[in-house]
Amino acid sequence: MVTEARIKEIFESIQGEGPVIGYKQLFxxxxxCNLNCKYCDTDFEIKNSVTYNPEKLAIKIISEFNLNKIHSISLTGGEPLLHTDFINKFIYIIRPKYNNLKIYLETNATLSEELIKVKNKTDIISADIKLPSATGKDTFELHDKFLAQCNGVYTFAKIVFDENITPEEIRKCTNLGKKYSIELILQPKMIGDKISVSKNFIEATFDKFLAEYAKVRLIPQVHKFLNVR
Ligand code: SF4
Structure with missing residues (x-):
């Protein structure tokens, strides 16, 4: 059976979010995507994408990039877990050639059954916890099921917030953090290259999280300040 996926873009840059910030990655x-978040600014549409099979993608990145100087391959989207057969075959090809290269999965953390299919090939999971106030949809239950499947793989949860975040959302996020003992990374929503909320609001929100749970960090999107992708 031929396994193919539509890839919107392939590029080298620094990781600008979360605890792996600053490392060189191949994106x-x-x-x-299976969600439609209100704040989404990512172009993951099929228009101008290229269809690859796993072998063709592996050949392309090996020939065009120096993978020895790259910390990790970031599988991102859209939602990469919509393409698990493809991802499994692609990693199967790449992994033996580059032992030190990590696989970084950047996911909206709603597709727990799909995660199970690729989990043992993944080194780092960046799992979003989406806030209903920011996305327009309540996905807490899906995140709970997803995080339950992440044990054994280094996982952190990223929370994009704006001025609409509610006390109940903070409680639900910190409960998930406690339940799975993972770091929560607070990321203020950006509009273009500007943070959308005030410094005072950010500090107050950070403190509210810390009052409930200690493993919380505040990390804005650094690549936007650097004006890189
Ligand atoms: S999950 Fe990510 S890519 Fe999908 S709509 Fe939300 S922000 Fe955009």
């Missing part, structure tokens, strides 16, 4: 952006 592979898959088309398509």
């Amino acid at each position: 592979i952006r898959f088309c398509g």
